Amino acid sequence: MSNNEKKKAKYHLKLIVCGAGAVGKTSLVRRYVKDKFEFNYLLTVGMDPSNRLIELDDMLVDLLIYDVAGQRRFQTLRDVFFRNAHGALLVFDLTRSETLDELAEWKKQIDERSGNIPIMLIGNKSDLDDQIAIDYANLEDNVIPEFKPIKYLETSALEDSNVRDAFIFLTREILKQKGILKD
Numbered sequence: 001m002s003n004n005e006k007k008k009a010k011y012h013l014k015l016i017v018c019g020a021g022a023v024g025k026t027s028l029v030r031r032y033v034k035d036k037f038e039f040n041y042l043l044t045v046g047m048d049p050s051n052r053l054i055e056l057d058d059m060l061v062d063l064l065i066y067d068v069a070g071q072r073r074f075q076t077l078r079d080v081f082f083r084n085a086h087g088a089l090l091v092f093d094l095t096r097s098e099t100l101d102e103l104a105e106w107k108k109q110i111d112e113r114s115g116n117i118p119i120m121l122i123g124n125k126s127d128l129d130d131q132i133a134i135d136y137a138n139l140e141d142n143v144i145p146e147f148k149p150i151k152y153l154e155t156s157a158l159e160d161s162n163v164r165d166a167f168i169f170l171t172r173e174i175l176k177q178k179g180i181l182k183d
Helices: 003-008 025-034 072-082 097-101 103-114 136-147 163-177
Strands: 011-018 047-056 059-068 087-093 119-124 151-155
Touching (some): 011 163, 025 163, 059 163, 072 103, 087 097, 097 103, 097 136, 119 136
Parallel strands (some): 119 151
16 A cells, blocks of 8 residues: 555544454454465564555545554553554454453453543454354353443454454444444
8 A cells, every 4th residue: 555545545543453362363464454364373572563445435544453462571562552542353262261351451451541442352263163162151241241342253364254344343333433434
């Protein structure tokens, strides 16, 4: 994407992709931005920004997507990454229940640093359906009501399932919240 295209974008939105380490945040971002999936795991150090120019309802929107490192040692850097964010994807790994448990701390940090922004709850790695380890009753009865996400989606970066839908839905909700798009 050229700088001229970015300048033509009517809106510029900052999205943060958060969650514990190795839940697939980088894979989701790479799948959405580059339409690629890489099998080798690469630890995100600090934060890895990406851009994607999209068209919604005849408007160009420039998305600045911050892939935030999940490891605790990068926690002190989050103030900078979360500042002025317009929306967040809160990601957990469907095959590791502890990553769902860790989301409460992420949600707290988003609320403290970014205020009341639209948040989507993402259960990633849905392609590993024979390894799913989360308690759906807990998710539906406790986590979703507590977090009040704008939507819950299950995704697979490997199979490119619901990845685009997650980013587009979040972008639409942000633009609705700002009064730019109507329901």
